[in-house]
Every structure is written in structure tokens, then in C-alpha cells.
Amino acid sequence: MVTRKEVAELAGVSEATVSRVFNGVGPMKEETKQRVLEAAKTLNYHPNAIAQNFARRRSGNLGVVLPYVPKVHLFSTYFFSEILSGIGAKVKEKGYDLLLLLRSPDEESDYIDMFRSQKVDACIILGATDTPRELEQLKRLEEGGHPFCLVNQHFRGEQFNEVDADHKTGSYIAVRHLLDRGHRRVAFLNGSPQFSSSGDRLEGYRQAMREAGLLPGGMDALSPHLYYEGNYSRTSGYRAAAQIYEHRHEIDAVFAANDRMAIGLMQGLRELGWEAGRDLAVVGYDNSDAARVTDPPLTSVAVPFYEMGSLAAEKLLSRIGGDAASKGTFQVKVDTELVIRQSCGRRS
Amino acid sequence: MVTRKEVAELAGVSEATVSRVFNGVGPMKEETKQRVLEAAKTLNYHPNAIAQNFARRRSGNLGVVLPYVPKVHLFSTYFFSEILSGIGAKVKEKGYDLLLLLRSPDEESDYIDMFRSQKVDACIILGATDTPRELEQLKRLEEGGHPFCLVNQHFRGEQFNEVDADHKTGSYIAVRHLLDRGHRRVAFLNGSPQFSSSGDRLEGYRQAMREAGLLPGGMDALSPHLYYEGNYSRTSGYRAAAQIYEHRHEIDAVFAANDRMAIGLMQGLRELGWEAGRDLAVVGYDNSDAARVTDPPLTSVAVPFYEMGSLAAEKLLSRIGGDAASKGTFQVKVDTELVIRQSCGRRS
DNA sequence: TTGTACGCGTTATCAT
DNA sequence: ATGATAACGCGTACAA
Numbered sequence: 230m231v232t233r234k235e236v237a238e239l240a241g242v243s244e245a246t247v248s249r250v251f252n253g254v255g256p257m258k259e260e261t262k263q264r265v266l267e268a269a270k271t272l273n274y275h276p277n278a279i280a281q282n283f284a285r286r287r288s289g290n291l292g293v294v295l296p297y298v299p300k301v302h303l304f305s306t307y308f309f310s311e312i313l314s315g316i317g318a319k320v321k322e323k324g325y326d327l328l329l330l331l332r333s334p335d336e337e338s339d340y341i342d343m344f345r346s347q348k349v350d351a352c353i354i355l356g357a358t359d360t361p362r363e364l365e366q367l368k369r370l371e372e373g374g375h376p377f378c379l380v381n382q383h384f385r386g387e388q389f390n391e392v393d394a395d396h397k398t399g400s401y402i403a404v405r406h407l408l409d410r411g412h413r414r415v416a417f418l419n420g421s422p423q424f425s426s427s428g429d430r431l432e433g434y435r436q437a438m439r440e441a442g443l444l445p446g447g448m449d450a451l452s453p454h455l456y457y458e459g460n461y462s463r464t465s466g467y468r469a470a471a472q473i474y475e476h477r478h479e480i481d482a483v484f485a486a487n488d489r490m491a492i493g494l495m496q497g498l499r500e501l502g503w504e505a506g507r508d509l510a511v512v513g514y515d516n517s518d519a520a521r522v523t524d525p526p527l528t529s530v531a532v533p534f535y536e537m538g539s540l541a542a543e544k545l546l547s548r549i550g551g552d553a554a555s556k557g558t559f560q561v562k563v564d565t566e567l568v569i570r571q572s573c574g575r576r577s
Numbered sequence: 578m579v580t581r582k583e584v585a586e587l588a589g590v591s592e593a594t595v596s597r598v599f600n601g602v603g604p605m606k607e608e609t610k611q612r613v614l615e616a617a618k619t620l621n622y623h624p625n626a627i628a629q630n631f632a633r634r635r636s637g638n639l640g641v642v643l644p645y646v647p648k649v650h651l652f653s654t655y656f657f658s659e660i661l662s663g664i665g666a667k668v669k670e671k672g673y674d675l676l677l678l679l680r681s682p683d684e685e686s687d688y689i690d691m692f693r694s695q696k697v698d699a700c701i702i703l704g705a706t707d708t709p710r711e712l713e714q715l716k717r718l719e720e721g722g723h724p725f726c727l728v729n730q731h732f733r734g735e736q737f738n739e740v741d742a743d744h745k746t747g748s749y750i751a752v753r754h755l756l757d758r759g760h761r762r763v764a765f766l767n768g769s770p771q772f773s774s775s776g777d778r779l780e781g782y783r784q785a786m787r788e789a790g791l792l793p794g795g796m797d798a799l800s801p802h803l804y805y806e807g808n809y810s811r812t813s814g815y816r817a818a819a820q821i822y823e824h825r826h827e828i829d830a831v832f833a834a835n836d837r838m839a840i841g842l843m844q845g846l847r848e849l850g851w852e853a854g855r856d857l858a859v860v861g862y863d864n865s866d867a868a869r870v871t872d873p874p875l876t877s878v879a880v881p882f883y884e885m886g887s888l889a890a891e892k893l894l895s896r897i898g899g900d901a902a903s904k905g906t907f908q909v910k911v912d913t914e915l916v917i918r919q920s921c922g923r924r925s
Numbered sequence: 926t927t928g929t930a931c932g933c934g935t936t937a938t939c940a941t
Numbered sequence: 942a943t944g945a946t947a948a949c950g951c952g953t954a955c956a957a
Contacts, residue, residue, distance in 0.1 A: 230695070232950060243928045248952060255953095256926060275693035280950035283631040284933060290676075310658065317643075317679040326696060328638075329675040331665040345623035347578070348674060463870065492870045499872075522811065522840045524847075524872040580934060591944045596936065604942060628934035632949060 231272045240268035251276055290328040291320050291542060292349035294340050296356030297332040307488075307517035308534060312355060312380055315538025323546045325350075339366050344375040351376040351545045353538075358423040359384060376549055378541045381534075383425040383560075392541040392561045396426040399530045399565030400433025403484050403512045406528070406567055408441050410574075412482035412510055415443075416454070418469050418494060420461040420486040430486050430514070454479050459490045466490030470497020477503060482510035482573070488517045488529055495523065495572070510573035526570035533563055579620045588616035599624055638676040639668050639890060640697035642688050644704030645680040655836075655865035656882060657703060660728055663886025664701060671894045673698075687714050692723040699724040699893045701886075706771040707732060724897055726889045729882075731773040731908075740889040740909045744774040747878045747913030748781025751832050751860045754876070754915055756789050758922075760830040760858055763791075764802070766817050766842060768809040768834040778834050778862070802827050807838045814838030818845020825851060830858035830921070836865045836877055843871065843920070858921035874918035881911055 237244045242265060249255045250265040268274075282289045293316055295309060320327045328349055330340055343349045357363055357379050364384060370377050371389070378390040407415050417434045420427045435451070438444050444451065454476040459465030466485060473480060473494070485491035491513030495505040505511040506525040513520055516531035544559050585592045590613060597603050598613040616622075630637045641664055643657060668675045676697055678688055691697045705711055705727050715737060718725050726738040755763050765782045768775045783799070786792050792799065802824040807813030814833060821828060821842070833839035839861030843853040853859040854873040861868055864879035892907050 230950095234950080244951085245929080245953080246927060249927085252952080258926065261926080275690070277950055278694040278696045279627065279631050279636055281952080283627045283935090283949090284951040284953090286933065286952095288627055313677075314679070317677060321679060321681070327677040327679075329661075329665060329677055331662070331669060331675075333669070342623070346626040348626045463866075496870065518811075519867055519870060522844065522867060522871060578934095582934080592935090593937090593945075594943060597943085600936085602937095606942065609942080625934055629936080631933085631951095632935035632937085634936090634949070 230277065231274045233274070233276070235272055236265065236268045236274045239272060240265045287350050288328075288348055289324075289326055290349045291316070291325045291546065292328045292330055292340070292343050292352030294330045294332065294352055294354045296358075297334050307515060307519070308381075309355060311534030312538035312541075315535040315540075316353060316542045317538075319539045319542035320546070323542070323550070325546060341366065341369055341373065341375070344370070344373065351378075351549050353378050353380060353541050353545065354382075355380055357382045358421075359425060360423055376545060378545045380537055380541050381426060381532075383429075385425070388558050388560070390541075390545065390558045390560070392537045392544070392563070394426070394532045394537065394565055395562050396429035396532075396565070397433040397436070399514070399532065399567075400430040400484065400486075401437045402433075402565070402567050403514065403530050404434050404437035406569070407482045407484060407510055407512060407573065408437060408443075410510065413441075413443060414455070414479055414481045416457065416473060416476075416480045416483045418457045418459060418466065418473070418483055418485040418490055420459060420490065422458075424461075427486060434484060452479075459486075459493075461487050461490060463489045463493035463496075466493025467497040468493075470494050470501065474498060474501045474503060477509075480509065482512070484512045484514075486514050488513040488515045488520045488527060491527055491529070491572075492519060492523055495527075505572050506574050512567075512573065516568050520568075520570065523572075525572050527572045528570045529568055531566045531568050533565075537563055578625065579622045581622070581624070583620055584613065584616045584622045587620060588613045635698050636676075636696055637672075637674055638697045639664070639673045639894065640676045640678055640688070640691050640700030642678045642680065642700055642702045644706075645682050655863060655867070656729075659882035660703060660886035663883040663888075664890045665886075667887045667890035668894070671890070671898070673894060689714065689717055689721065689723070692718070692721065699726075699897050701726050701728060701889050701893065702730075703728055705730045706769075707773060708771055724893060726893045728885055728889050729772075729774060729880075731777075733773070736906050736908070738889075738893065738906045738908070740885050740892070740911070741773070742880045742885065742913055743910045744777035744880075744913070745781040745784070747862070747880065747915075748778040748832065748834075749785045750781075750913070750915050751862065751878050752782050752785035754917070755830045755832060755858055755860060755921065756785060756791075758858065761789075761791060762803070762827055762829045764805065764821060764824075764828045764831045766805045766807060766814065766821070766831055766833040766838055768807060768838065770806075772809075775834060782832060800827075807834075807841075809835050809838060811837045811841035811844075814841025815845040816841075818842050818849065822846060822849045822851060825857075828857065830860070832860045832862075834862050836861040836863045836868045836875060839875055839877070839920075840867060840871055843875075853920050854922050860915075860921065864916050868916070868918065871920075873920050875920045876918045877916055879914045879916050881913075885911055 233244050233247045237247045247265055249257055250262050317327055354377055380392050383391055383393050404415055419431055457469045459469050485494055491511055513527045513529040516529040520527040520529040581592050581595045585595045595613050597605055598610050665675055702725055728740050731739055731741050752763055767779055805817045807817050833842055839859055843859055861875045861877040864877040868875040868877045
């Protein structure tokens with residue numbers, strides 16, 4: 230590899246001058262600059278990124294932590310794909326590199342190692358869950374002064390950096406949509422409670438139902454035959470179909486907390502002879518690609534995952550970049566949007 | 578950050594000894610080793626990865642190049658997700674890190690820069706296309722002695738490292754499946770020709786048809802109403818539906834080169850009143866998650882993308898790791914498998 | 926405007 | 942079995 234030294238010799242200047250030219254710092258004679266650039270070109274010189282980062286005492290990497298999701302082979306979901314793309318675009322724009330960290334099932338040594346060994350300057354954590362173990366790890370990161378940002382997950386009572394979507398309102402508009410179409414007995418198929426979005430969705434559902442006067446027992450009352458819980462997998466939606474079918478005479482519509490479950494649910498109900506869009510209305514969540522290809526196409530709440538990833542990267546990098554306003558943490562909440570298809574039937 | 582020097586002082590040894598302990602090289606007294614480890618623990622010392630890589634004159638990163646795919650937001654496909662997961666697992670196992678490189682639409686400066694600046698020691702290229710521009714870039718990489726590996730793409734006449742699937746046989750078994758079920762007039766909806774797998778699939782289709790005596794005009798004859806071409810997007814499959822429907826009286830079945838097109842095709846045909854599994858048989862390719870959720874569930878050819886990624890990473894890293902058998906390039910071809918669902922009807 | 930000189934935290938070589 | 946010490950390629954304070 231050709232080094233700075235060789236360029237300096239060929240150009241007849243010192244190594245420092247070569248560095249200045251390549252970093253555009255300090256005043257320099259135009260002629261000198263040209264001479265250096267020319268020498269660099271003839272020698273095909275390219276600064277060594279590792280050495281640069283070493284000298285700058287930083288890695289130049291933004292880490293992205295992906296959760297371990299058994300069976301799903303991790304990326305197979307719309308969610309991660311979109312966020313990653315958003316992060317990738319922003320990271321590139323800012324001249325950073327993107328280091329991927331796939332968590333293992335066991336994972337005794339966790340992502341704090343990435344910081345300890347200084348492989349990353351900051352990181353974005355996807356798919357975090359509200360468990361004591363996770364929370365403790367995040368607190369350790371914070372104490373260590375390691376900049377990180379959560380995406381699509383909120384920790385109650387903590388002031389971590391985070392970019393979340395307004396899932397409460399998202400769910401509210403989904404349920405309102407069902408209510409507006411005349412459905413009264415709207416069931417809710419929620420996902421795993423360790424994700425904050427599940428709690429948010431429940432709140433949104435409750436608010437819509439309450440406003441419609443459909444929570445008779447007061448604010449907290451929730452008829453058991455209207456609340457179901459899966460784990461966001463298609464299979465769990467499929468399983469819920471059996472339970473929901475048992476209460477078919479008390480249910481007009483189902484709001485599912487994500488598309489995968491909604492799809493499993495529709496499949497399961499169809500096998501039992503109950504058709505979404507005909508016998509009941511179904512609304513999903515995420516507006517994933519799959520929502521377009523189901524039969525009937527699934528009405529769903531769109532979440533701007535791509536933008537969320539991009540936003541998280543931007544905010545985080547501007548902090549460590551030493552920009553202004555680097556004080557305190559940030560909590561961003563982006564808006565969702567209902568995309569109407571045919572799973573609620575065609576009548577207006 | 579605590580450095581090696583401090584550990585050495587606390588342990589009462591030289592810096593070199595600390596390094597030896599942490600790298601497990603050379604002989605050392607057990608007692609010394611323990612003393613060093615203890616000192617490291619009390620000080621919470623962790624070797625600086627950047628400095629290590631700098632001193633070792635390597636980056637410790639495996640680069641993964643992802644193509645620019647407009648609209649699809651890149652990761653939204655099963656294909657990349659699976660391969661990336663496979664690479665990630667292997668990379669971790671080998672103690673490397675995974676650097677993601679998302680290509681831009683314009684991309685004047687290409688991935689060769691990653692090597693020039695020595696950010697990666699090797700890289701895996703996904704979604705390469707058989708275009709003059711791409712080929713030229715790959716040749717430049719090769720000339721520069723930069724280790725790389727292609728996944729799911731073959732360049733005729735070149736001996737690049739590659740891990741591919743046997744798409745010819747995969748297509749053969751798909752078409753054979755249709756023929757075995759009694760369909761004679763099997764159409765083929767292929768994808769973009771710049772991917773080698775498209776050519777392979779065409780060969781497989783041809784062989785099966787020829788063996789069944791269904792290529793009357795000789796080896797190369799292909800009835801125009803039996804061959805269609807999309808670009809692997811759902812939309813292109815949807816568009817093909819119209820053309821195929823026009824020839825509905827000359828077609829019993831369609832083999833689509835991927836699931837996305839198959840899904841679009843089924844949607845389009847349904848809108849025209851032609852139902853897959855009832856009026857015609859359809860087989861897809863990739864066995865993506867979506868294949869399970871369509872109506873009817875889609876019979877499809879499964880490709881072990883996860884394993885392909887893992888294999889590519891393993892082979893590549895063992896080369897640069899200086900293992901034995903580092904001579905020459907490698908070309909691996911993995912097997913595919915037909916997964917039967919209901920899109921070809923239920924009759925045996 | 927440019928050069929000198931040092932430091933960054935390791936690895937690795939050569940003594941001892 | 943362990944200790945000095947020279948790289949490694951670059952950034953940068955300071956001197957000129």
C-alpha cells in the first residue's frame with residue numbers, strides 16, 4: 230500500500246502537508262495543493278481508514294444491534310428491513326460506516342463490548358424489549374457514556390434517546406375506522422407485552438372504544454372476549470383464530486397489532502368458514518408488503534420505518550459529531566397513517 | 578480509556594507480557610498470566626479494537642455489498658434477509674465484524690474504495706448483475722488482489738469466487754412437478770436476464786419440456802405464448818397476467834421465476850376470473866414467507882439462502898485467514914428443493 | 926504557508 | 942519466560 234510518506238516525497242513536501250491537503254485544513258498555497266494531489270494520483274494513494282480512525286481516536290462506525298429472533302431468521306420482517314435501509318442511507322451521507330451486530334440467543338457478553346473495544350462510536354438498538362435484563366444493560370451503556378438510540382421502543386420512566394412511532398394514535402385511528410363503519414364489537418388481538426408498542430396500542434384501542442361508549446364497566450373494563458394476545462408471529466395469529474371463532478357471535482371486527490398476526494388470523498378464520506371482509510372486518514398494523522398480497526388485501530396502519538431509521542441515525546451522529554444542541558437526550562415520535570384496502574368489506 | 582500500559586504497571590510486568598496474555602501467544606508462567614488478568618479485571622481493561630487492527634494491518638471487517646433496488650427499499654425481500662443472517666452468524670463465529678455497504682443509484686465511486694481505504698479485508702457481493710460495468714468493476718477487484726465472493730450470481734467465463742444455487746435443477750424439478758401432474762402446456766414467466774439465475778432457470782425449464790417431448794421444433798424452439806418475462810417484482814407478475822390470460826386456451830400451468838411475480842400473477846389472473854389451483858397450476862420460486870400466506874398457498878422451490886450466506890462467509894474468511902487450501906478460487910453450488918402447497922390444485 | 930516531532934495502543938521482533 | 946523497542950499510518954500542536 231502506498232502511504233502518505235511516499236506521496237510527500239514525490240511531491241517534495243512534508244507528510245504534514247499531505248495530510249492538510251487531504252483534510253482541507255489550514256491555509257495552503259494552491260500550487261502546493263495541486264502538486265500533492267497530482268503525486269497522490271500518480272501513486273494511486275488512498276488514506277488508510279484504519280490508521281485515520283486510530284489517530285482520530287474513534288472508529289467511524291455506527292453500530293446497529295439486531296435482536297435474536299428464533300425461526301424468523303431475523304431479517305425476514307418488513308420492520309427491520311425498512312429501518313436498516315433508512316439508517317444505511319443516512320450513515321452513508323454522514324461519512325460513517327455501518328457495523329451490524331447480530332445478537333445471539335445466549336449472549337452472555339452483550340453489545341457493550343462493541344463500545345468497550347471501541348469498534349463503534351454510537352449505536353442504534355432495534356427490537357429492544359422491556360425486560361429487567363435489557364433495561365439493566367441499557368443503563369450500563371448510559372452510565373458508561375456510550376451514545377445509543379432505541380427505535381420503536383420506549384422505556385417508561387427512562388429518558389433514553391429514542392425514535393418511536395405514535396402507536397397509540399395509530400391504533401386509535403384503526404379502531405375508529407372500524408367503529409365509523411358501524412362495527413361495535415371490535416376485538417383486539419395484541420402482541421407481546423414486552424414491547425412498548427403493545428401497551429401503546431392497547432391505550433389507543435381503549436380510548437377509541439371508550440369514546441364510543443363501548444367500555445361499559447368504566448375506563449379499565451375490557452370484555453375478555455374482546456381481548457386476545459399473540460406474539461406478533463403469523464402462527465400466533467393463526468392460533469388466535471380458534472379462540473376468536475368461539476366468540477364469533479359477540480365479535481364484528483378484529484384489530485390486530487401487526488400484519489403477520491392479521492394474516493394468520495384471516496387464514497385460520499377462513500378455514501373455519503369465517504371470511505374477513507365478508508363475515509367480519511379486520512385491520513392490521515405495519516402496512517407491510519404482505520398486506521397487499523393477502524386475500525382480501527389488508528387494511529393496515531402504515532408506520533414510516535424507513536424514516537425512523539434515518540432519523541435515529543441523523544440525531545445520533547449529529548450528537549457525536551459535536552454539533553450544536555448536543556445537550557440532553559431526544560425523544561422523537563413520528564406519525565402513522567391508515568391505509569384502507571378491502572379487509573373491512575366494501576360498503577362505505 | 579484504560580490502556581495496556583496501565584495494566585502492565587499494576588501487574589508489575591511489561592506491556593509486551595500483557596499483550597502475550599491477551600493473545601495467548603508464547604510461553605508464560607501461569608502465575609504471571611493470572612496476575613495480568615487480575616489487573617486487567619480490576620482496571621476493566623479491554624483491548625482497543627482499532628489499535629489492534631491498525632497494528633495487525635487489517636480491518637477485521639467483512640464487507641457486504643447490497644445492491645440499490647429502487648422502490649423495494651432494498652431489504653424488503655426474503656432473499657437478502659436470509660443471506661445476511663447467514664453471513665452474520667458465520668462472521669461472528671470467526672471473530673470478524675460485518676460492515677454493510679449500501680450502493681447508491683449513481684455510485685460513481687464504487688465498492689473498490691472499501692478496499693483501497695482498507696476498511697474491509699474481504700467482501701461478499703449480493704445482487705450483482707451481469708452488465709459490462711459490473712463485470713469491469715469485479716475484474717478490477719480481482720486485479721487488485723481484493724478477495725471477494727459473489728452469492729447467487731455467476732459470470733460466464735469467469736472464475737470468481739461464488740456460492741450459487743443450482744437453479745437449473747431447481748427449475749427442472751418445478752416444471753417436472755407440473756408435468757407429472759398432467760399439465761402439458763406449461764408456460765414460463767422468467768425474470769430479468771441480467772441475473773445468471775434467470776438463464777439457469779430457462780435451461781431447467783427447457784430440459785424438462787424437451788424431455789417431455791414438448792419442444793416440437795427442436796431444442797431451441799419455444800412457443801412465444803409459453804415464454805414471458807418480468808423483472809422479479811410483484812408488479813411485473815401482475816402485468817404478465819394480462820398477457821398470459823390472452824393465451825389462456827393454450828396454457829395449463831405457469832412456472833414463475835420467483836414468488837413475488839407468482840403472487841402478482843395470481844392476483845392479476847384472479848381479477849380476470851382465472852383462479853390458480855382451480856383453473857391453472859402455478860409454481861413459484863424462493864419459498865419466501867409470502868408463499869405461505871397467499872391464497873392458495875404457493876408451491877415453490879426452496880433455496881437455502883441462509884446457508885449460502887454462511888458458506889460464502891466461511892470460505893472467504895478461511896482464505897484470508899491464511900488457512901490451508903487457499904489456492905485458487907472456489908465455485909460452490911447448493912441444492913434446491915420443491916415445497917408443495919396448493920397452487921397446483923389438490924388432485925394428486 | 927510549511928516543516929518537525931510526537932502521540933495514538935497495539936503487534937511483533939529481537940534480546941536477555 | 943519476559944522485557945525493550947521498533948514499527949504501523951495518520952492527525953495535529955507547535956515551531957519556523
